[in-house]
Amino acid sequence: MPHSPSSDPATSATPGVPADRPAALSVEGLGVTVSSGRLTAVRDVSFTVGRGEAVGLVGESGSGKTLICRSVLGLLPPGCAVSEGEISLADEALTGLSRREWDRVRGTRVGAVFQDPASYLNPSLTVGRQLSEVLRVKLGLDRARAAERTVELFAAVGLHDPAEVARRHPHELSGGMLQRVLIAVAVACAPDLLVADEATTALDVVVQAEVLELLARMRAEHDLALLLVSHDLAVIAEVCDRILVAYAGELVEDGPAERVLNDPLHPYTEALLRVATVDDWERRELEVIPGAPPEVGARLPGCRFADRCAFTAPECLDGPVPLRETADGRRVRCVRGEELDLSRAGAHGAREVAV
Ligand SMILES: Nc1ncnc2c1ncn2[C@@H]1O[C@H](COP(=O)(O)OP(=O)(O)OP(=O)(O)O)[C@@H](O)[C@H]1O
Structure with missing residues (x-):
């Protein structure tokens, strides 16, 4: 059974979480350093994922998506560390957990699926044995019950x-099958x-659609919250309620998917959508927006997007820009966010975009 929130869960008072949903995950003021603390790669990141909610995290390569996910999983690479902020599940603070406590939380409270499933499986053990071990260690099932449950879970995915x-080794399975195995382990x-x-x-594309459908089904059946990069x-x-x-x-930017995609508030979001040609979902990848993001750890006088933005005004460089809540409950890190009408045809959030 999924864990139920304690008597004092984070609630709708948290920006971004719909009124009827307690938060499954809360991240507050997260900062992550890399290069053994010398550079800050993630700063002031706050968001929540409600129970049963699917939240998508997008941005160019290097924007910090993986570091944010790995912070939530307690799996930052060597040399990287959470330097600031709090991460908590509905009823349990995760910041500062010991390695042993993280091992308990991962798998039982938070599951993970990555791009390369083979690298998360032991090549010398059958996939059934690997899932059975998880069930025995984490849930205390005996050998027979774990083997039975393994087959049930493989069928369920x-x-x-x-x-x-279950009797096969990882190298005997296709990429799509391996991803299903990892999803079975994760849930x-x-x-x-x-x-x-x-x-x-x-x-x-076909297997991708099947795996997405599987995630949607798991979410519906188990009230599972999803953080999807x-x-x-x-x-x-297709999958997310919020972006x-x-x-x-x-x-x-943080807002309901439909609003963010059709009426972005931040010039970067608008540029991102335009280069990805929102109406042309056949183009699978985001193209690079002209110009380059600042170097990791760069200290800048104001908005970090200012030198690529077509709307930069003097006030954009007047100190760090907070992520602020708008009148309609969305959040945007732009001093001009509500004043700009980016949904207008012809609005261009980034400079020098070839049209
Ligand atoms: N182990 C590491 N050591 C040093 N710098 C790192 C490390 N991991 C990430 N970084 C830096 O932190 C920044 C954010 O990286 P991250 O991998 O989170 O980005 P991302 O948005 O997930 O990118 P991608 O879409 O390419 O995976 C990048 O500039 C990256 O160079």
């Missing part, structure tokens, strides 16, 4: 002939939250 699949202990970082990127805006648009836009290590 749509693997045909699950008993036979085996009924976590509240699944973090999927480019989980469908390496799959062909993808370069593919079509994937985000977070990251730029240069900060969140610059």
Whole structure:
């Protein structure tokens, strides 16, 4: 059974979470340093994912998406660390957990699926054995019950002939099958939250659609919250209720998917959507917006997007720009956010975009 929130869950008072949903995940003022603390790669990141909600995280390469996900999973690479902020599940603070406590939380409270499933599986053990071990260690099932449950879970993620699949080693399975195995491992202990970082990127279009459908089904059946990172805006648009836009290590926009996609408030979001040709979902990847984001850790006088933005005014350089809430409950990190009408035909958020 999924865990239920404690008596004092984060609630609708938290920006971004709909009134009827308690938060499954809250991230408050997250900062992440890289290069052994010398550079700040993620700063002032605050967001929530409500129970059963699917939240997409988008942004150019290097904007900090993976560091944010790995902070939530307690899996930052060597040399990287959470330097500021709080991360909590509905009823449990995660910041500062010991390695042992993280091992308990991962799998039971939070599951993860990444781009390259093979690298998260042991090549010398059958996939059935690997899932059975998780069930025995995390849920205390005995050998027979764990083996039985493994086959049930493989069937639940749509693997045909699950008993036979359980006897195979990772190299005997296709990429789509491996991703289903990893999803089975990730949801085996009924976590509240699944973090999927480019989980469908390496799959062909048909298998990608099947895996997305599987995630949607898991979410509906188990009230699972999803934090989904993808370069593919079509994937985000299809799956997510809400979209977070990251730029240069900060969140610059947070709002309902439909509003963010059709009426963006931040010039970066508008530029991102335009280069991805919002109406043309066949183009799978975001193209690069002309110009370059600031170097990791660069200290700038104001908005980090200012030198690529067509709307920069003197006030944009008057100190760090906070992520502020708008009248309609969205959030934007732009001093001119509500004054600009970016939905107008012909509005251009970024300079020098070839038309
Ligand atoms: N292990 C590391 N050591 C040093 N710098 C790192 C490390 N991991 C990430 N960074 C830096 O932190 C910034 C954010 O990286 P991150 O991987 O989170 O970006 P991303 O948005 O996920 O990019 P992509 O879409 O390419 O995966 C990048 O500039 C990156 O160079």
